Amino acid sequence: MKKYKKLQQIIFLSFVGILINSCVKSDDFSLPDVSITEPNITANTTFKAVKERFKQQGWKEEPLYIVGYIVSTDKAGNFYKHMVIQNRKEDRLDINNPRMGLGIELNATSLYEKYDIGRKIYIKLNGLSVGKSHGVLVIGKVTNNKISRIPTNEIDKVIFRSSEIETILPKIVTIETIVDNDTNTLIQLESMQFITSDLSKTYAGESNDSYMGERILESCNNRDSILLSSSVYSDFKSIIVAQGQGTIMGVLTNNFLGDTPTILIRDRDDIVFNQDRCPPLF
Numbered sequence: 001m002k003k004y005k006k007l008q009q010i011i012f013l014s015f016v017g018i019l020i021n022s023c024v025k026s027d028d029f030s031l032p033d034v035s036i037t038e039p040n041i042t043a044n045t046t047f048k049a050v051k052e053r054f055k056q057q058g059w060k061e062e063p064l065y066i067v068g069y070i071v072s073t074d075k076a077g078n079f080y081k082h083m084v085i086q087n088r089k090e091d092r093l094d095i096n097n098p099r100m101g102l103g104i105e106l107n108a109t110s111l112y113e114k115y116d117i118g119r120k121i122y123i124k125l126n127g128l129s130v131g132k133s134h135g136v137l138v139i140g141k142v143t144n145n146k147i148s149r150i151p152t153n154e155i156d157k158v159i160f161r162s163s164e165i166e167t168i169l170p171k172i173v174t175i176e177t178i179v180d181n182d183t184n185t186l187i188q189l190e191s192m193q194f195i196t197s198d199l200s201k202t203y204a205g206e207s208n209d210s211y212m213g214e215r216i217l218e219s220c221n222n223r224d225s226i227l228l229s230s231s232v233y234s235d236f237k238s239i240i241v242a243q244g245q246g247t248i249m250g251v252l253t254n255n256f257l258g259d260t261p262t263i264l265i266r267d268r269d270d271i272v273f274n275q276d277r278c279p280p281l282f
Contacts, residue, residue, distance in 0.1 A: 039160040041122045043067035047087045047100040051137060053130050064125040071101065071168055071186040072251055075112040076267035077234040081149055082138075083111055084251050085121065086185045091171040099171065101184030103253075104159075105133060105140035107149035117266065120162035128158065135258025136183050170249050175224040178252065178261065187252050187263070191220040193245035193277055194228075203230040205238035212256050213237065217263070220245055220278035227262035229255055235267075242273035 043065045050066060068085035086101035088094075104123070115121065128139050131147035140147040141154075150158060170188035178187070195216045204213025212229045219225070228248070230237060249270045250263040265271060 036161055036163040038163055039122055041065050041067075041160060043122065045125070046097050047102060048097060050102060050125070050130055050139070051100065065122050066102075066125065067120065067122050068102070069166055069168055070115050070117055070119045070121060072264075073112045073117050073266045074109065076236060078231045078236075078264055078266065079111075080231065080233065081106055081109060081111075083115055084184050084253075085123075086168075089118070089166040090169045098181055099185060100181050101186075101251075102130075103133065103136055103138035103184050105138050105147060105149040106155055107152050108155060114161070115159075116165065118165045118168050120164040120166065122160040122162070124158045124160070127154075132258070134256060135254035174221075175219055175226050176222075182252050183254075183261075185252060186249065188247060188249045189217070189219070189226070189263075190247050191245060191278070192217050192248050193220060193273065194218075194241045194243075195225070198241060199243060200240070202238050202240055203228075203236055204232045204234060209237075214255060214262070215241055217248065223281060227255055227260055229253075229262040229264055239268070242268075242271050243277070244273040244275050245277050246271075246273040246275050248272075 045064045045066055047066060047068070066087070068087050069089050070083060070085050072079045072082070072084035074080060083104045083106060084101055085104065086099065087097065088099050091099055123139065125139070127141075128150070129142045129147060130137055130139050131142070132138070133140075133147055138147055141150055142148070168186055170186040171182060172188045172190065173182065174189065195218050198215045201215060202213070203215065206213060209232050212231055215228045215230070216225050217228050228250075248263065248265070250265040253262060253264055254260060255262045
């Protein structure tokens with residue numbers, strides 16, 4: 001009887017071993033290929049030239065490419081079907097090719113999985129146009145004389161990823177020193193805080209927040225102010241705004257109506273208000 005039970009155990013273990021082996025054969029199981037083949041592309045035009053093409057009907061000449069670095073992410077839900085790139089990874093004076101940024105309208109979500117912050121990308125401009133969305137310049141497709149999103153099945157035909165990922169240094173500015181070319185770029189403001197009347201509010205979870213929640217930031221130095229806009233679909237929308245003062249980093253853009261400059265953070269880590277609030281100005 002004991003021999004019979006032992007024989008059953010041997011047969012059972014042998015069967016399990018065969019089953020496991022058949023499920024994980026080395027030639028059947030492999031990790032997805034996440035390697036990136038460096039594109040054989042040379043940028044042959046600039047962001048400045050792209051902006052000067054505003055209101056023209058797209059690019060129809062020989063292939064044109066720009067190269068830039070991604071400064072936005074939709075991981076926290078604060079950007080939607082929209083990506084922002086700038087032409088340089090640092091703030092460096094160059095009269096011939098000044099620091100600039102552009103928005104890109106894309107009919108795709110979860111862009112962060114493929115287009116991460118700091119990623120160098122090339123964009124083929126042929127077949128695309130530049131226009132305005134919410135008051136800022138963007139690249140997209142023209143539909144009924146308006147800029148629309150690049151279709152999903154065309155994205156890989158016009159955007160080419162490099163394997164290069166850089167640390168993007170924000171331009172440190174004050175509210176009064178912000179210039180037009182700072183739009184669609186990563187900026188940083190220091191000694192900032194939310195105005196007192198906004199301290200009890202969430203980022204975008206109030207009953208009157210529609211599409212975007214708008215909160216007012218003020219400078220501790222002179223009380224100059226600027227908007228912070230947060231999507232009602234962001235994962236931090238119901239969190240109370242930061243209570244102290246300090247540094248905020250984000251993409252400079254316009255509000256939903258397109259008439260007022262605003263900051264879009266990528267996630268809450270862009271706000272470091274770890275100091276006591278500013279004393280009142282007299």
